[in-house]
Amino acid sequence: MKNSFLGKRIRGGGYAIKGAWLLLKHEPSIQVQFIISIFVCLTGWYFDITRSEWIFQFLAIGLVMAAEGLNTALEAMADFVHPDFHSKIGHIKDVAAGAVFIAALIAVIIAAFIYIPYIF
Ligand SMILES: Nc1ncnc2c1ncn2[C@@H]1O[C@H](COP(=O)(O)OP(=O)(O)OP(=O)(O)O)[C@@H](O)[C@H]1O
Secondary structure, rough: OOOOHHHHHHHHHHHHHHHHHHHHOOOOOHHHHHHHHHHHHHHHHHOOOHHHHHHHHHHHHHHHHHHHHHHHHHHHHHHHHHHOOOOOHHHHHHHHHHHHHHHHHHHHHHEEEEEHHHHO
């Protein structure tokens, strides 16, 4: 069972859950986004948003947190392979941060589409 197809998939899932827990426990940017996500969910509950609005909201939350998680992993990898200052490392980190920015911008646009009609 341990090295079977299913056993490996289950073990992989365990590592992934451990990774998500590590992000939540140690990464301030993920912690901030998690708190914002809770606040946004409470807002959705308050305004009683529709099922499709919930789906878009969860997609936006997932997009931002997944991008931030990958950015964190990439930063850690960059610092590990090249701990010293290097313009290429700076470029890699800037591009990864840019991906998070794009995800966050899309999330803000989705939030505006959902909530502006409820507020005004
Ligand atoms: N080793 C390096 N060489 C060149 N530039 C770097 C290097 N490390 C960081 N930088 C520059 O500093 C910026 C911030 O890097 P840093 O690793 O501190 O990321 P951060 O977004 O502040 O992440 P965190 O807050 O999670 O540590 C990078 O986007 C990059 O422009």
